[in-house]
Amino acid sequence: MNFLRFDDGGVPRYGRLDGEMVAPLEAAPWEGGEEAGRPLPYAGLTLLPPVPPGGKVLCIGRNYLAHAKELGNEVPAEPLVFLKPSTSLLAHGGTVVLPPESERVDFEGELALVIGRRARRVGREAFADVVFGITPALDISARDLQKKDGQWWRAKGFDTFCPCGPVVATGVDASDLGLRTILDGAVKQDGRTSRMIFDLPALVSWVSQAMTLEPGDLLLTGTPEGVGPLAPGQILELEIEGLPRLSVRVEKEV
Ligand code: MG
Secondary structure (H helix, E strand, O other), rough: EEEEEEEEOOOOEEEEOOOOEEEEEEEEEEEEEEEOOOOOOOHEEEOOOOOOOOOOOOEEOOHHHHHHHHOOOOOOOOEEEEEEEEHEEEEHHHHHEEEEOOEEEEEEEEEEEOOOOOOOOOOOOHHHHEEEEEEEEEEEHHHHHHHHHHHHHOOOOOOOOOOEEEOEOOOOOOHOOEEEEEEEEEEEEEEHHEOOOHHHHHHHHHHHHHOOOOOOOOOOOOOOOOOOOOOOOEEEEEEEOOOOOOOEEEEEEE
């Protein structure tokens, strides 16, 4: 099933996408939210990021061999983890804003896991219980600041630097899905999730050793090779096999 979040006259609501229509839910789907109210046409909705603000956005760096090499990095011996603030979340159809502090902002297309259940120090066998679903996500990265700052809080953390959605899909085996990043209609990244260095159950287990995972948290799982720079006016899209395409615009901050 495909779930989303939308603005209902100033009130955020969850819904289940069914063809061209959305059935509103009374609570988040990972909290067991039941359908309530009249179905609404998908085309008329103002979408929100599919997870609520305030949760964690955990990210894995250098989790595909060819991507680690293209940036001249070693393959990590353990998963390389960092966080983006939830203020970086951006809905499908939104605009990635290029900040004046950076001269090189890259796209990174990634599969993201949506956590559905609280988890602390779980093993890889807990994966199916802990993960609610998957969503496409872009780890927008100010590459020059990433090198300069040391800490990645700013390079990865500007507002709008984590587009995701439009939906969270459940019941999908994410272990070998195609992932394509498309810039102005040209395919820039074309990878498969099966090529990760650390697989999805390993990542969930690893991050849960350090911090409690909570429902609505996101875990971006790394990007394949082919990353590159963004420019104002471009359309950036991410397609994960079997899911609706994530699409955002790119503009300079004014
Ligand atoms: Mg990344």
